[in-house]
Amino acid sequence: MDPQPRMASPAPSSQASSRPSSRPSSRRSTPAQEKPEFDERDELEENSTRESTSELEESDTSTHSTAQDTDPDPEADPEGEMPPFRLVDIPDKGKGLIATFPIPKGKLILLETPLFILSEERCTNSAVLVALAARTREEQRDFFTLANAYRGTAPRDASSSPSPESSPDSKCAMKISPRRPLPALGIFDTNALPIPTTDAKGNPQTDLGLFLLGSRFNHSCTPNVARTWDAAAKAMAFRVLRAVEPGEELCTNYVDVLGTRAERAAELEEKYAFACLCSVCAASKEEGVESDRRRSKIGRLFEEVGRCGKEPTLGMRKLKIALRLLKEEGLVHYEASFCFDAFQFCVLVSDIPNAKAWVRKAWEATCNISGPESASARNFKMYWANPRAHQLTGMLPRLTLSGPDP
Numbered sequence: 358m359d360p361q362p363r364m365a366s367p368a369p370s371s372q373a374s375s376r377p378s379s380r381p382s383s384r385r386s387t388p389a390q391e392k393p394e395f396d397e398r399d400e401l402e403e404n405s406t407r408e409s410t411s412e413l414e415e416s417d418t419s420t421h422s423t424a425q426d427t428d429p430d431p432e433a434d435p436e437g438e439m440p441p442f443r444l445v446d447i448p449d450k451g452k453g454l455i456a457t458f459p460i461p462k463g464k465l466i467l468l469e470t471p472l473f474i475l476s477e478e479r480c481t482n483s484a485v486l487v488a489l490a491a492r493t494r495e496e497q498r499d500f501f502t503l504a505n506a507y508r509g510t511a512p513r514d515a516s517s518s519p520s521p522e523s524s525p526d527s528k529c530a531m532k533i534s535p536r537r538p539l540p541a542l543g544i545f546d547t548n549a550l551p552i553p554t555t556d557a558k559g560n561p562q563t564d565l566g567l568f569l570l571g572s573r574f575n576h577s578c579t580p581n582v583a584r585t586w587d588a589a590a591k592a593m594a595f596r597v598l599r600a601v602e603p604g605e606e607l608c609t610n611y612v613d614v615l616g617t618r619a620e621r622a623a624e625l626e627e628k629y630a631f632a633c634l635c636s637v638c639a640a641s642k643e644e645g646v647e648s649d650r651r652r653s654k655i656g657r658l659f660e661e662v663g664r665c666g667k668e669p670t671l672g673m674r675k676l677k678i679a680l681r682l683l684k685e686e687g688l689v690h691y692e693a694s695f696c697f698d699a700f701q702f703c704v705l706v707s708d709i710p711n712a713k714a715w716v717r718k719a720w721e722a723t724c725n726i727s728g729p730e731s732a733s734a735r736n737f738k739m740y741w742a743n744p745r746a747h748q749l750t751g752m753l754p755r756l757t758l759s760g761p762d763p
């Protein structure tokens with residue numbers, strides 16, 4: 358028997374079990390999938406005016422609601438009516454969302470149903486336009502106010518290389534497309550968010566959803582908002598990862614934030630066609646080097662802890678270093694995973710008091726990311742009530758490890 362805590366974990370959500378990334382789609386259709394001429398496009402675009410952005414800034418649309426699943430903070434919003442954020446211009450990033458009052462950690466700030474969903478294979482300009490045609494005029498207008506990362510990218514000369522054929526995997530329209538995607542598809546590509554689902558046979562697959570308000574979260578390499586799909590509500594949930602001050606920008610992450618600054622920049626440029634201006638990427642060279650060092654180390658520790666099934670003391674030491682580095686770096690995404698690893702090390706050696714303390718911390722961290730009703734939160738809560746229910750319990754000789762740092 359080779360106990361491998363992470364491998365043996367009872368499939369918590371992706372936030373807790375693997376290195377998650379939170380990203381809009383930058384999937385590009387192949388030229389063959391695109392239809393250069395499509396009559397409905399002009400009709401729909403005629404209605405698209407930048408002015409309608411102001412409607413979005415001022416009012417909720419029927420497809421989203423701001424919501425709370427943590428205790429409301431009466432001081433923050435005494436009437437409970439004010440939206441927790443506002444759409445504003447952000448220098449060099451287009452528009453973005455900023456907090457309108459102090460928001461406590463874990464608060465659900467937006468639960469939004471998609472305007473429409475497309476399966477990954479069906480993402481063509483025509484499919485986007487057909488889906489849009491079923492929506493109201495106002496929604497169509499709002500769609501065309503969303504960012505288009507490919508707007509203004511020069512159509513490539515037919516003789517230039519590389520050709521799309523020579524680079525079939527590249528996702529950057531700016532680099533490889535012989536022409537920029539048509540506007541509707543460009544907007545969809547810039548903004549669509551992945552929705553986990555299953556095919557007819559129950560195999561996992563990913564659809565892409567368009568969210569009028571959720572699309573407005575800019576990217577940060579130290580995000581303060583987590584995005585998870587709430588399958589029961591059929592809506593995307595956005596929760597604040599740490600306490601946020603009024604005026605602070607609310608950002609999700611589009612790529613894995615444990616990469617180095619150069620790796621993140623390359624991925625953002627390749628997949629999303631922009632250069633990141635977040636505070637970590639804009640920091641000095643020295644600060645950047647320190648941050649890279651911490652992030653790379655966390656990534657390495659994540660792998661190493663998963664291989665410490667036979668050495669719980671060593672595993673515990675490593676994950677405590679990782680948790681400290683996460684804190685220093687202002688990242689919370691991976692906290693639940695490390696805490697659950699710690700829980701499993703404890704049950705392996707029948708250290709039940711510490712197991713309870715760790716799984717409670719994993720539960721709290723998961724509630725902040727995906728809410729108390731998520732599968733992983735419910736799972737952790739069950740182990741909190743009954744740690745011995747875990748299949749690894751008592752597989753190694755008794756030992757007292759340690760609990761979470763205060």
Ligand SMILES: C[S@@+](CC[C@H](N)C(=O)[O-])C[C@H]1O[C@@H](n2cnc3c(N)ncnc32)[C@H](O)[C@@H]1O
Pocket residue numbers: 381449450451452453503504505506547548572573574575576577629630631632633634635
């Ligand atoms: C999904 S949209 C986000 C909302 C967008 N800013 C808007 O005006 O609607 C993605 C686009 O926002 C901009 N953006 C997002 N995060 C950014 C960042 N960290 N630095 C610079 N630009 C960013 C880029 O232009 C990107 O193509």
